[in-house]
Amino acid sequence: MKLIVTDRTGKVHELQARDDWSAMEVIRDANLPLSAECGGACACATCHVYVDEAWVDRIPAAQQQEVDMLDFGVAVQENSRLSCQIKMNAELDGLQVTLAPESL
Amino acid sequence: MSANVAQPGGQHKTDVVIIGAGPIGLFAVFELGLLDLKTHLIDILDRPGGQCTELYPEKPIYDIPGLVEVTGQGLTDKLMDQIKPFGATFHLSQMAESLEKAGDGWRITTDAGTQIEARVVVIAAGGGSFTPKKPPIPGIESYENTSVFYAVRKMERFRDKVVVIAGGGDSALDWTLNLQPIAKKLVLVHHRDGFRAAPDSVNKMRALVAEGKMEFQVANIKGLNGANGQLSSLTLNTKEKGDYQLPAEMLLPFFGLTMKLGPVANFGINLHENLVPVDTEKFETTTPGIFAIGDINTYPGKLKLILSGFHEGALMAQQAFRYCKPDEKLRFQYTTSSSSLQKKLGVA
Known part of the structure; x- marks a missing residue:
């Protein structure tokens, strides 16, 4: 299963995702620059990604906790998600995300 | 403690x-x-x-x-x-x-x-x-400590100013309520019409909006406009309106730490x-x-x-x-x- 990640320089990375891993874990395992400070507790908004428009409606909607936590994301858009809350599975094979800009 | x-x-x-x-x-x-x-x-x-x-x-x-x-x-x-x-x-x-x-x-x-x-x-x-998180808005650093502040040390600095507060957490709401009485004009800007803040603060903010004492806008901040560290307006963006200008002398972004x-x-x-x-x-x-x-x-x-x-x-x-x-x-x-x-x- 693949997770396609565009980094902040525009470079596209095709990552091998694993069932049940969060997108954040897959991205960090590939050593891409994603701080994910709280380690996946949905408590910091520093694993912020933009989900490719084609996938926005295909991934499970954000729970209230994630929606609230996005209030602390910078440069939040309609397709913003916290990658620690996206759990990879066969249905998300090929999911495309872009790393959102970080705090300066 | x-x-x-x-x-x-x-x-x-x-x-x-x-x-x-x-x-x-x-x-x-x-x-x-x-x-x-x-x-x-x-x-x-x-x-x-x-x-x-x-x-x-x-x-x-x-x-x-x-x-x-x-x-x-x-x-x-x-x-x-x-x-x-x-x-x-x-x-x-x-x-x-x-x-x-x-x-x-x-x-x-x-x-x-x-x-x-x-x-x-x-x-x-x-x-x-x-x-404090600093939103990655182009050029924001040139306004820091003159027009852009990530914390309020002296409230007096904001007296009679056109103040924009960005964010939707408790700090954004608390400072909205604290600065509204002394600012010339106060606008709260957040990316959604919802807040991760104490409901009481949100209710108070909405009441001030209803009384015409402040504004709340759902939008994203795209750019800062001004010269020599003095902000004159923000470029905001929404899906419906596209880019538009909002006059502002001070910007307080509150996006946590x-x-x-x-x-x-x-x-x-x-x-x-x-x-x-x-x-x-x-x-x-x-x-x-x-x-x-x-x-x-x-x-x-x-x-x-x-x-x-x-x-x-x-x-x-x-x-x-x-x-x-x-x-x-x-x-x-x-x-x-x-x-x-x-x-x-x-x-x-």
Whole structure:
């Protein structure tokens, strides 16, 4: 299963995702620059990604906790998600995300 | 909190100064205290606990040995209880800004002017200092401290100004309510019509909007316009309206905190990818007398776990003792059986 990640320089990375891993874990395992400070507790908004428009409606909607936590994301858009809350599975094979800009 | 908190600006002398009052810094006080070493702690937050209290005070932790389940705040409270007998001094809401040699040891100066001299320095700074997130809006840095502020130090600065507050958390809402009466005009800008803030504050804000005393706009901030550090307007964007201008003299972005290594990078110690390499015998850096424990250090096999940091602190304390009390023999004792340790803990 693949997770396609565009980094902040525009470079596209095709990552091998694993069932049940969060997108954040897959991205960090590939050593891409994603701080994910709280380690996946949905408590910091520093694993912020933009989900490719084609996938926005295909991934499970954000729970209230994630929606609230996005209030602390910078440069939040309609397709913003916290990658620690996206759990990879066969249905998300090929999911495309872009790393959102970080705090300066 | 029953901690011994020092007034900023003082001069102090101690055995060991610990940068960071997270769980690892707190437990280091215990291990050092058993060896009769006196400690001072410095933390940029206004309370002990570090990430545990800042990021997940209410979230459960399940991998602390012997504690089946404890919250970030709960663990911090227990550690504060555990180290109470050792009377550590806390320097809170201060950032360790510089480190210099002082005799056999070191002098640390904080951004509040506090000076602490110690034989040993322990860096237990986790992911770094918690500092306000800065939204990546092009050119924002040229307006910082003239038109853009990430904290309110003097409310008077905002009197009779056109103020825009960005964000949807408690800080954004609290400062909206505090500054609205003195600002010439106040606009709250947030990316959605919903808030992660106390409902009471949200209700008060909505009431002010209904009375025409302030504005709330759902939009994203795309750009800043002005000259010489003086903001004149923001470029906002919504799906419906596209880009549009909003007059603004002051912008206060409140998007919570993020961790930055900060001045530790300038301490002259060896760094590797923003982490501090240490040995695994003493958790000492390549600079003798300076140690690093917890998430901020790196060594082969490092795991960023609280329990690893506790172990690192225990071994660090052994070597710290040798520096601080070179003429004394280090005696390894158990709290279960040593009456002298029990006396220090106030239980004998």
